[in-house]
Amino acid sequence: MQPTEHDEMTAVVSHFPHLIASALVHQARNWEETHDRLPVLAAGGFRDITRIASSNPTLWQDIFQHNQSKMAPLLQNWIREMEYLYKLLKENDKHAMTVYLEQAKTYRDGLQSKHQGAVPSFL
Template sequence: MNITIVGIGLIGGSIGIRLKETQFGEKIIGVEKNEANAKKALQLGLVDEIQPLDDAIASSKIIILTVPVDAIMNILPNILDKVTDQVVIDMGSTKTNILRLIADHPNRGRYIAAHPMAGTEYSGPEAAIPNLYKDKVMVYVEAFKTDEDAFERADAMTEQLEMKTTFMTAEEHDMHTAYVSHISHLTSFALALTVLEKEKSQGRIFELAGSGFESTVRLAKSSPDMWTPIFKQNRDNVLEVLEEHIKQLQKLYTKLDKEDYDGLHKLIKKSNKIKRIIK
């Protein structure tokens, strides 16, 4: 069984590494429009060969889409037009618009929407790492609309990645990811912009940057080519969580501005309740 990975960066490349380790497929085929990335993916052994998309579809049983969500929107209908018994797995970070796009496609049953809740702030083939997915969660979205044999094939691959699984609707998925993933990136981007703006007049500011700053701002190194489409596709949910985030920042600002340190202490203590969720 050949497996095709469309987009060989952090997500796709890390899948390639693991599937080659476990010998889950006979051949791992890469589809990559960036020639430099395609060459690097071959050099790093992330895939066995590079093929054009149409050739890869014809020669594979599993087709994994790990390109940005706007690219998935562009190529998914065409891929579904060409499949027969293949399984197409979309691993994008938003789902509602994608699922709406192909809802009435005659080959809808050969498609499964999945989202591996794993990643780093790096991108490109060099960012791919072994065990990126180990013990992380794979979210299946509206899996009940996928043919049984197609789901079983996809889930067998998820087992090779050593992932846990959960099931959601598209609306649940996009709302939850806005709160636990998308807002984290927006906050990091904003903090980076804040400090970079200050650095223009205070050039030595980064001399004091320690591990706390580094851990908070590291997501600002994430690719704008990936994250701008995510914010676009999940705009309503991201705006909702961003509005709430701004409200909480305003509360902290007001307490400090009014020198209400008891109130500030209470807000910080309330925030500590997150320890019940994140160990």
């Protein structure tokens, strides 16, 4: 594997999810101003998807800065993805939303959690 290929793939499955997890935490924090009991409701799903936002901020800022050329296009792609989801919700396109969710489920279910990846699991 070439270093550029490694950096791009790592940005997609490691660095970018950290950025998104942090953004989800900020969104919840901002909504807490409207709903002060929001943290009480933040249970398993929210905690699971945002776990990585608890990592070392200085380390991650350095990672983001070092990989800015990979991260910026990923963020632009994410914005387009969110615009598409917004359209599905706004138009109440149940069929397209179901297809979207089915495709995500199929891809996610294909990621073998017990499969030995590039970095060994210590769990």
